[in-house]
Amino acid sequence: MRHWIIDREVALLPSWLEALPQAKLIQRDVIVDLPRGEQAIYWCRLRHGETVSSIFPPIQLEAGQFVVVLADEPDETIVTESLASGASGCCNTYAAPDVLKQVALVVQNGGLWIGQSLLQRVIGSAAAILGRRPQDQEIENWSSQLSEREAQVARLVAVGASNKEVARQLSITERTVKAHLTAVFEKLGLRDRLQLSLRVNGLST
Amino acid sequence: MRHWIIDREVALLPSWLEALPQAKLIQRDVIVDLPRGEQAIYWCRLRHGETVSSIFPPIQLEAGQFVVVLADEPDETIVTESLASGASGCCNTYAAPDVLKQVALVVQNGGLWIGQSLLQRVIGSAAAILGRRPQDQEIENWSSQLSEREAQVARLVAVGASNKEVARQLSITERTVKAHLTAVFEKLGLRDRLQLSLRVNGLST
DNA sequence: TGCGGGATGGTACTTTGGTGCAATAGATTG
DNA sequence: CAATCTATTGCACCAAAGTACCATCCCGCA
Numbered sequence: 001m002r003h004w005i006i007d008r009e010v011a012l013l014p015s016w017l018e019a020l021p022q023a024k025l026i027q028r029d030v031i032v033d034l035p036r037g038e039q040a041i042y043w044c045r046l047r048h049g050e051t052v053s054s055i056f057p058p059i060q061l062e063a064g065q066f067v068v069v070l071a072d073e074p075d076e077t078i079v080t081e082s083l084a085s086g087a088s089g090c091c092n093t094y095a096a097p098d099v100l101k102q103v104a105l106v107v108q109n110g111g112l113w114i115g116q117s118l119l120q121r122v123i124g125s126a127a128a129i130l131g132r133r134p135q136d137q138e139i140e141n142w143s144s145q146l147s148e149r150e151a152q153v154a155r156l157v158a159v160g161a162s163n164k165e166v167a168r169q170l171s172i173t174e175r176t177v178k179a180h181l182t183a184v185f186e187k188l189g190l191r192d193r194l195q196l197s198l199r200v201n202g203l204s205t
Numbered sequence: 206m207r208h209w210i211i212d213r214e215v216a217l218l219p220s221w222l223e224a225l226p227q228a229k230l231i232q233r234d235v236i237v238d239l240p241r242g243e244q245a246i247y248w249c250r251l252r253h254g255e256t257v258s259s260i261f262p263p264i265q266l267e268a269g270q271f272v273v274v275l276a277d278e279p280d281e282t283i284v285t286e287s288l289a290s291g292a293s294g295c296c297n298t299y300a301a302p303d304v305l306k307q308v309a310l311v312v313q314n315g316g317l318w319i320g321q322s323l324l325q326r327v328i329g330s331a332a333a334i335l336g337r338r339p340q341d342q343e344i345e346n347w348s349s350q351l352s353e354r355e356a357q358v359a360r361l362v363a364v365g366a367s368n369k370e371v372a373r374q375l376s377i378t379e380r381t382v383k384a385h386l387t388a389v390f391e392k393l394g395l396r397d398r399l400q401l402s403l404r405v406n407g408l409s410t
Numbered sequence: 411t412g413c414g415g416g417a418t419g420g421t422a423c424t425t426t427g428g429t430g431c432a433a434t435a436g437a438t439t440g
Numbered sequence: 441c442a443a444t445c446t447a448t449t450g451c452a453c454c455a456a457a458g459t460a461c462c463a464t465c466c467c468g469c470a
Contacts, residue, residue: 438444
């Protein structure tokens with residue numbers, strides 16, 4: 001999976017380099033075409049005042065190619081615009097390296113990444129229709145009981161990563177991943193990674 | 206897990222008996238209280254013209270006790286009413302035994318059961334907001350590629366059931382469950398049961 | 411009537427997931 | 441400072457998941 005960072009100016013943030021060491025920069029204003037022929041994620045930076053449509057015209061992506069919008073000031077409008085344009089996700093430009101790694105993993109597996117807080121607002125209406133308690137307790141709840149590291153592991157497992165993959169992502173041993181998972185299962189009263197996934201994704205109590 | 210069927214008349218359907226052989230009947234018009242002290246699912250039948258609120262006043266349920274509405278003529282209103290009243294699900298009175306078994310499994314694990322087609326309508330607006338292709342291709346797609354038996358296994362696995370549990374539910378060997386799963390993974394291009402769960406639950410491509 | 415696919419399952423095997431016990435190290439806190 | 445918590449990892453072990461190969465039975469269809 002190759003990573004391209006597309007920015008109006010030549011300015012790679014340290015967090016990007018840490019998360020995606022092998023990423024290459026494409027410096028341009030408006031995207032007219034993209035490198036082809038291989039699996040890739042195109043990280044498109046959206047600076048203050050820029051709109052998705054202004055820098056990101058409709059482009060045909062090949063299978064295994066995905067676009068993620070890095071917004072300096074993310075909001076609901078940008079999220080919906082991004083998705084409508086065919087992007088696989090939208091997150092904060094200044095997100096931590098670990099978050100960016102998670103985004104990459106989710107996206108390259110065909111998922112959508114919208115970010116917890118943004119997602120809450122976007123699907124708020126659906127939650128209301130379903131008559132469920134608000135997302136604040138529902139979705140956030142699980143992570144509040146965990147340490148930061150445990151939550152990171154839980155998130156990765158929840159989107160389908162194997163222990164080996166989680167270990168590589170977080171630069172730790174597979175044994176450590178297992179240790180964290182055991183702690184997570186214990187704290188949340190779960191049986192295995194599948195139930196964890198359902199819990200994290202809001203599909204069970 | 207004990208099963209109580211609550212109906213205005215004394216008329217157990219054959220499909221109920223097949224799905225829940227040990228179920229007991231409670232014959233009454235309006236529910237005023239429920240047997241206490243053990244884990245149970247209360248299946249409340251809603252006949253033509255009856256509304257949820259008319260037979261199902263607000264009742265405090267204990268932990269491990271769940272209510273499922275069996276609607277003769279299910280629609281969106283009944284679904285939302287049921288959930289608002291604290292029920293864990295709503296399905297067709299005349300659903301097949303296998304479906305009822307699945308409902309029981311989902312519900313007793315703390316899940317909500319709403320049924321594919323009803324769920325589609327209820328969360329339709331959210332899908333629109335998210336700018337995704339309609340649920341018809343998105344969610345149904347996976348099952349269309351599978352045989353009926355394979356789809357049953359997939360559904361149970363997707364809500365967190367182990368191979369052993371699936372085997373018991375469908376009255377087959379654990380070995381056969383594995384055989385079906387291998388076929389499912391092959392047909393859908395998946396790696397393991399977690400990815401299957403994400404696929405079935407519409408959380409990945 | 412033979413062929414293919416689905417459902418079922420037996421034996422055996424490899425891989426992955428998860429636990430128990432124990433150790434080290436840093437950070438925090440009373 | 442001692443106690444506690446978190447992160448990290450090793451080693452051993454067991455259980456669950458998944459695969460490979462094969463067999464039987466049934467059913468629809470050319």
